[in-house]
Amino acid sequence: MRFKDVFSIIGPAMVGPSSSHTAGAVRLGRAARRLLGVQPEKAEIRLYGSFADTFRGHGTDLAVVGGILDFDTDDERIPHSLELAASLGIGIDVRPGKGLAAHPNTAEIKLVGAGRKALLKGASIGGGTIEVEQVNGFDVRFSAVYPTLLIFHADRMGMIAEITGLLSRQKMNIGSMDLDRKGRSGDALTVIESDSGFNAELLESLAAIPDVGDIRIIDWTEGSM
Amino acid sequence: MRFRTLEQLAAVCMAEQKTISQIMLEDQARESGRSAEQEQEKMSAYYQVMKAAVRKGLTESTVSRSGLTGLDAQRIMDYRNGSGGSGRSGSSSTVGSSGDMGSIGNSGTPGSPDGDEALLGGPASLALAYALAVSEVNASMGRIVATPTAGSCGIIPGVFVSAQERFVWSDEHMVAGLFCSGAIGYVIANNSFVSGAEGGCQAEVGSAIGMAAGALVELRGGTAAQAVHAVGLALKNTLGLICDPVAGLVEIPCIVRNGFGAVTALAAADMALAGVRSVIPSDEVIQVMLEVGSGMPEKHRETAKGGLARTPTGRRIMRELYGKEKDDDACGMKAARKSKLLRELPRRPKEDTQL
Numbered sequence: 001m002r003f004k005d006v007f008s009i010i011g012p013a014m015v016g017p018s019s020s021h022t023a024g025a026v027r028l029g030r031a032a033r034r035l036l037g038v039q040p041e042k043a044e045i046r047l048y049g050s051f052a053d054t055f056r057g058h059g060t061d062l063a064v065v066g067g068i069l070d071f072d073t074d075d076e077r078i079p080h081s082l083e084l085a086a087s088l089g090i091g092i093d094v095r096p097g098k099g100l101a102a103h104p105n106t107a108e109i110k111l112v113g114a115g116r117k118a119l120l121k122g123a124s125i126g127g128g129t130i131e132v133e134q135v136n137g138f139d140v141r142f143s144a145v146y147p148t149l150l151i152f153h154a155d156r157m158g159m160i161a162e163i164t165g166l167l168s169r170q171k172m173n174i175g176s177m178d179l180d181r182k183g184r185s186g187d188a189l190t191v192i193e194s195d196s197g198f199n200a201e202l203l204e205s206l207a208a209i210p211d212v213g214d215i216r217i218i219d220w221t222e223g224s225m
Numbered sequence: 226m227r228f229r230t231l232e233q234l235a236a237v238c239m240a241e242q243k244t245i246s247q248i249m250l251e252d253q254a255r256e257s258g259r260s261a262e263q264e265q266e267k268m269s270a271y272y273q274v275m276k277a278a279v280r281k282g283l284t285e286s287t288v289s290r291s292g293l294t295g296l297d298a299q300r301i302m303d304y305r306n307g308s309g310g311s312g313r314s315g316s317s318s319t320v321g322s323s324g325d326m327g328s329i330g331n332s333g334t335p336g337s338p339d340g341d342e343a344l345l346g347g348p349a350s351l352a353l354a355y356a357l358a359v360s361e362v363n364a365s366m367g368r369i370v371a372t373p374t375a376g377s378c379g380i381i382p383g384v385f386v387s388a389q390e391r392f393v394w395s396d397e398h399m400v401a402g403l404f405c406s407g408a409i410g411y412v413i414a415n416n417s418f419v420s421g422a423e424g425g426c427q428a429e430v431g432s433a434i435g436m437a438a439g440a441l442v443e444l445r446g447g448t449a450a451q452a453v454h455a456v457g458l459a460l461k462n463t464l465g466l467i468c469d470p471v472a473g474l475v476e477i478p479c480i481v482r483n484g485f486g487a488v489t490a491l492a493a494a495d496m497a498l499a500g501v502r503s504v505i506p507s508d509e510v511i512q513v514m515l516e517v518g519s520g521m522p523e524k525h526r527e528t529a530k531g532g533l534a535r536t537p538t539g540r541r542i543m544r545e546l547y548g549k550e551k552d553d554d555a556c557g558m559k560a561a562r563k564s565k566l567l568r569e570l571p572r573r574p575k576e577d578t579q580l
Contacts, residue, residue, distance in 0.1 A: 004256065006253045007407075009373045009411050010370065010371075010372055013270075014375065016363030016367060016368075016375050017364045017365075017475040022366070053473065053547065057473070057546060059366050079366040126422065127371070
């Protein structure tokens, strides 16, 4: 069954006009914001395919920036997100990107803030659902439909076993998992989508694993309509 | 879920002597692992969003970002009250039986029994106006609930909120109606489709009309079998409807189709409540929608490459908005950058682009 329940038919609550070009775009921006982990100082957004063709009329630019401000899909401040970002001193540069993307509704988002950088590329695949394709140069795929954990770490033997062991000890079920590395014994990223949220104890123990770097959470399942 | 087809849904209702909405709520709670009360609360929150969208569309500016559409719902309200374009009726009343929407103010008299000026008569013209209102709120980046999509978000609120005022139904009754609509949409979506990109407008607006019509039958006390007939009757009227939005925007013809859709839902519900049957069973009509949509050319499935979007006027509008025509992909980016729209966008100093 492609549609699982009544709320995949009635819902989500969202700011219009398009579930793919607006609601999905908010979620892409918000995923980038959670990846950076702080309010950015600068945001560079490149839109591809149908996003590039129709972003003005659909408010796709406003939607992505709304997401970068950590708004939910139904936040009525989305139409004013560019002014809000300006008033917060966030430099926004949004325009069509060069070349073609695999999916017609693709956005590439670079954020800079607090001395950190975040790069996220993803597509809006319909009905407000997104698919992230790339994070900080790593090729990983996830939807953020479920609470999602991103663990940046060194590529070494036993790392995945240690991470999954800690989740198992917390009685957490892994719905899906993806990982990529930049080279043998180089930097790596593990992405885990779970059925339940991640508690502080788990995050502390994950951070204590040798060779684990930044940990980020993308989870808007709670409190979301 | 205990049902995959509308026939199975009606059979479960018959066997358990329950309504479609009761079955949907039970199965939803089982699927989600949450309580029925929690699921009702979530649906109730959605209904409040729908009512707020009706109010917003009748009282605030709904001119879209493209400038192509807006304020038609308010035109209908003025017209149906005989006040024509400029002067508006001053009396006010509340929307929704619980009165929690507050006064609509002076932009017409929603909920009033009149509206005799409209050829449709009061109730149907009110459903028309409310559906347009919500769709215009959507087009102008207001808050709506996708039912089942943003493009078809006006039909269910238009029908539900106007019927609630007319028959003085409680919010709880309306929330039950939304579960009934959701059950019908669940069957359509899983056996056919509900997005214009996949199956054309019949899949979005057509599905929403079927969902609204079936729910109205239940809300008025009809049987589950009658509700299912209403779905088939409604869907047969939108088979083949293409998705051809001008400039790819959810505006032309989407907004007026939501208005028409609300009126059609009332007609389908009336027929079913009167005992009119869909001789071709509703599940078979859903299969026809799948067949027609699957065979629909790509240019008629939300690409703005055919239909109304490619008329001389549709192409002119697209040129004015984007400085190019959408199917011109090869040189599209360059043309888009040169266009008026993009020149208006804020630019940053060059060094800022070095990440």
